Amino acid sequence: QVQLVESGGGLVQAGGSLRLSCAASGRTLSGYARAWFRQPPGKEREFVAAINWSGGSTHYADSVKGRFIISRDNAKNTVYLQMNSLKPEDTAVYYCNRARTYPVTSATTFASWGQGTQVTVSS
Secondary structure (H helix, E strand, O other), X not given: OOEEEEEOOEEEEOOOOEEEEEEEEOOOOOOOEEEXXXXXXXXXXXXXXXXXXXXXXXXXXXOOOOOEEEEEEHHHOEEEEEEOXXXXXXXXXXXXXXXXXXXXXXXXXXXXXXXXXEEEEEO
C-alpha cells in the first residue's frame, strides 16, 4: 500500500512563495504520473497540476499557469509544487496523488487521499 504525505504548507502573504512536497512510501511509484489538487474552504477539490512519470511533460490548471511549477524526483519518490506569486484565492488544503494515466484532472478518479497540507495566503 502506498502512503502519500504532503508537507510544506503554511501562512504566507500575497505575492509570496511556498514549496510543497509529497513523499510516497510503502512501495515505489514507478511508472506513475503524479498530480496536485486543492480544496478551498467550502468548495470541491480541484485540479492544480500534473506531471508524467519521466517529468518531461506537465499540465496546469489555468488558474495557476505561469505561477506554479510541478516537478519530481523519482529517486526520492517525491513530487514538488513550487508556488510563486501566491494570491488569497490560492488558500486551500493541497493534496497529491498518483495515477497510471496522464494527465488525470478529475479528483473523483481517486479513491483515497493523504492528509493534505494547509496553505493560507493573506491579503
